[in-house]
Structures are given as structure tokens and as C-alpha cells.
Amino acid sequence: MTIFYKFEGKLYINITNGCPCDCVFCIRKNGDSIEDNDSLWLEHEPSFEEICAAFDNFDKTGMTEAVFCGYGEPTVRVDMLLKTAEYIKANSGLQIRLNTNGLVRLIHKDFDVEKFKGLIDSVSISLNAPNEERYNEVTRPNKELCKGEGGAFGEMLRFAEDMKKICKTAFTVVDVITPEEIEECRKLSERMGIPLRVRSYVTDNESYT
Numbered sequence: 673m674t675i676f677y678k679f680e681g682k683l684y685i686n687i688t689n690g691c692p693c694d695c696v697f698c699i700r701k702n703g704d705s706i707e708d709n710d711s712l713w714l715e716h717e718p719s720f721e722e723i724c725a726a727f728d729n730f731d732k733t734g735m736t737e738a739v740f741c742g743y744g745e746p747t748v749r750v751d752m753l754l755k756t757a758e759y760i761k762a763n764s765g766l767q768i769r770l771n772t773n774g775l776v777r778l779i780h781k782d783f784d785v786e787k788f789k790g791l792i793d794s795v796s797i798s799l800n801a802p803n804e805e806r807y808n809e810v811t812r813p814n815k816e817l818c819k820g821e822g823g824a825f826g827e828m829l830r831f832a833e834d835m836k837k838i839c840k841t842a843f844t845v846v847d848v849i850t851p852e853e854i855e856e857c858r859k860l861s862e863r864m865g866i867p868l869r870v871r872s873y874v875t876d877n878e879s880y881t
């Protein structure tokens with residue numbers, strides 16, 4: 673079972689295959705792993721003990737960053753994510769990044785993002801589209817998540833605003849949207865004071881968060 677794997681010199685962390693979205697670009701549709709790593713489909717959601725043992729046994733030589741990424745949305749298991757981040761901080765000098773769809777407060781209604789403070793050093797949030805309509809077409813969030821003010825898109829933007837106060841925050845889009853839409857995303861990112869990274873479809877490891 674692959675809980676940790678190496679990609680481009682970073683330690684990637686896979687604690688869940690769960691996700692309330694169905695992004696059109698999700699790499700999970702095209703295979704079961706990244707590069708020559710074993711399958712990222714988990715036999716079961718790993719326990720804290722399994723995660724700690726896998727972390728301890730992984731050769732982390734030369735690595736400086738650990739990334740919660742998944743073959744799923746890591747905040748689906750946000751309590752386990754926090755415990756794991758705490759363990760990594762206590763047992764290594766690794767910086768921690770979270771790759772997320774930014775919907776943790778829709779997945780876990782009372783979640784307080786302040787809990788990430790001191791544990792998550794940077795966050796990369798899937799902006800995916802310049803407006804709610806296109807966001808819903810590209811991200812295809814579970815309908816339950818789309819209720820409320822601004823739906824999932826509005827909440828993802830609020831999450832980004834809040835995370836900006838806590839740690840280094842960036843947006844990503846995958847180039848499955850048009851160049852004009854990418855430009856609109858760039859303008860939106862600029863207005864919010866959050867850098868935007870444009871990723872290539874399929875070839876990019878992070879096309880599944």
C-alpha cells in the first residue's frame with residue numbers, strides 16, 4: 673500500500689482516495705500511479721500507526737518538502753492530515769505543503785482553518801476556473817457541496833483568502849480551460865494577491881488535487 677511516494681525529489685503523502693469532486697482533468701481517470709511508484713489506490717484508509725511506520729521507513733535522504741496530495745482530496749481526512757503533519761514536524765525538518773480543492777469547510781462543516789497554522793507551511797488550491805459556472809463544469813463538485821452562498825466556487829475563494837493569512841498560498845489551474853479563461857483566472861488571482869500556477873494536463877503529477 674503506497675502511503676508515501678517520491679516525485680521530483682519531494683515526499684508525497686497519500687492518506688485517502690476519497691474526494692467529493694470529479695474534475696475533468698483528474699489524473700485518477702488515466703491510471704493508478706505516478707511514474708514508477710506502486711498503485712496509489714489504497715487497500716484501505718491507513719491508520720495513524722500505519723502512516724507513522726511508513727513515514728519512519730521511507731528513505732527521505734535529500735528531501736526538503738512533504739506534500740499532502742493523495743490519489744484523492746487530503747482534507748477528506750482532515751483530522752488524520754493534521755495528526756500526520758504534526759508527526760512529520762516532530763520527526764523531520766521537512767516543510768509541509770497541502771494540495772487541495774479548498775472545500776474542507778464544505779466537507780467538514782465546523783472545521784476551523786486556524787488548525788493548519790504552524791503545521792502547513794504552504795497551500796496550493798485548485799482554482800480551476802474563473803467563475804462559478806465554469807468551475808462547476810470543470811470540477812464537478814458533489815451537488816450537496818454547491819448549496820449556499822457562491823456554492824463550492826465561492827467557498828474555495830473564501831478558503832484561499834483565509835489561508836493567505838496563515839501560510840504561503842497559491843492557486844493552480846490546469847490548461848483544460850481556454851487561454852482566455854486562464855487570463856481571467858490570472859486577473860482574479862492578482863486581485864486576490866495570490867500567485868497562480870498554470871499546470872499542464874496529464875503530464876503534471878498534481879493534476880489530481
Ligand code: SF4
Binds near residue numbers: 691694811
Ligand atoms: S483532481 Fe483532485 S479534487 Fe479533482 S476529482 Fe481528482 S482528486 Fe478530486
